Amino acid sequence: MKHLLKLSDWSEKEIIETLNLADQLKFDKKNGIEHHHLKGKTLGMIFEKSSTRTRVSFEVGMHDLGGMALFLSSRDLQIGRGEPVEDTARVLSRYLDGIMIRTYAQEEVEGLAKMGNIPIINGLTDYCHPCQVLADLMTIREHKGMLKGLKLCYIGDGNNMANSLIVGGIKVGMSVSVATPEGYKPDADIMAWAAENGDFTWTSDVLEAAKDADALYTDVWASMGQESEAEERKKIFKSYQINDSVMAVARPDAMVLHCLPAHREEEITAKVFEAHADQIFDEAENRLHAQKAVMVKCMK
Numbered sequence: 001m002k003h004l005l006k007l008s009d010w011s012e013k014e015i016i017e018t019l020n021l022a023d024q025l026k027f028d029k030k031n032g033i034e035h036h037h038l039k040g041k042t043l044g045m046i047f048e049k050s051s052t053r054t055r056v057s058f059e060v061g062m063h064d065l066g067g068m069a070l071f072l073s074s075r076d077l078q079i080g081r082g083e084p085v086e087d088t089a090r091v092l093s094r095y096l097d098g099i100m101i102r103t104y105a106q107e108e109v110e111g112l113a114k115m116g117n118i119p120i121i122n123g124l125t126d127y128c129h130p131c132q133v134l135a136d137l138m139t140i141r142e143h144k145g146m147l148k149g150l151k152l153c154y155i156g157d158g159n160n161m162a163n164s165l166i167v168g169g170i171k172v173g174m175s176v177s178v179a180t181p182e183g184y185k186p187d188a189d190i191m192a193w194a195a196e197n198g199d200f201t202w203t204s205d206v207l208e209a210a211k212d213a214d215a216l217y218t219d220v221w222a223s224m225g226q227e228s229e230a231e232e233r234k235k236i237f238k239s240y241q242i243n244d245s246v247m248a249v250a251r252p253d254a255m256v257l258h259c260l261p262a263h264r265e266e267e268i269t270a271k272v273f274e275a276h277a278d279q280i281f282d283e284a285e286n287r288l289h290a291q292k293a294v295m296v297k298c299m300k
Helices: 012-030 053-064 085-092 106-115 130-144 160-171 188-197 206-210 227-236 244-249 270-275 277-299
Strands: 042-047 068-073 098-102 120-124 151-155 175-179 200-203 215-218 255-258
Touching: 012 130, 012 160, 012 277, 042 053, 053 068, 053 098, 053 120, 053 277, 085 106, 098 106, 098 277, 106 120, 120 130, 120 277, 130 160, 130 215, 130 255, 130 277, 151 160, 151 206, 160 175, 160 188, 175 206, 188 200, 200 206, 206 244, 244 270, 255 270, 255 277, 270 277
Parallel strands: 042 068, 042 098, 098 120, 151 175, 151 215, 175 200, 215 255
Antiparallel strands: none
16 A cells, blocks of 8 residues: 655655656546546545645546545534544545545644555645645656756745655755745755755755756745735745746746746746746646546555
């Protein structure tokens, strides 16, 4: 049985195999070829955080794979009224063939995997966002033809996206640079692991981080659950923006990626966003194909 709880649990080989399968599934879909690898299987989707891309891509993905997806809001489940996650896991394991969960605490995802006996897929936690990063790596490779040796630069809050991009980038042989304000660094253990296992740098200097980057990445300054900090974060992060000055120090053919939703004129200018919109929306589309590959790898 295979879980996707965080990318650090997967080897480079497993990540590349998943990207290769995602490419094949995308080709099949574009060419009208059915791929019912999960015919007769059911995925339960638990949402404690709202979603656009995660919900639609998993639901469509299971349909494409010949299975069925059930939307399970925490407002409707007993888990939202205090039932221990361990009990929820043991019950749902008897009904479903897999669970995707989008929630706050990483411990909740790990708890489901520990107590259940079906595959668990992390659709997002405050700690990491592995499905998004698989789509990101797929998109970079699609546009650049390779991953190993490229420089990936992340600018903004050291959040779940930063954590997963560091791990994913290092695992596939990219160099990774991160620029955040001093008090908003990515997870310390992840940065220590990255420094020991690859080419990784952290700095508070945006232009230093972006120098010669092949792919630039950013995310909103205030994530879900941080709405009360939004105005204060605007002051702190005002210089952590992908704009013309940043693009000028990156490679001339640098890509720009964003996990969406984007707040134009905050973490990215409207000009840069629109200039790279094709790449950003390829990235959004690839959530579907990458997650289908994950479901096949975990649930088949």
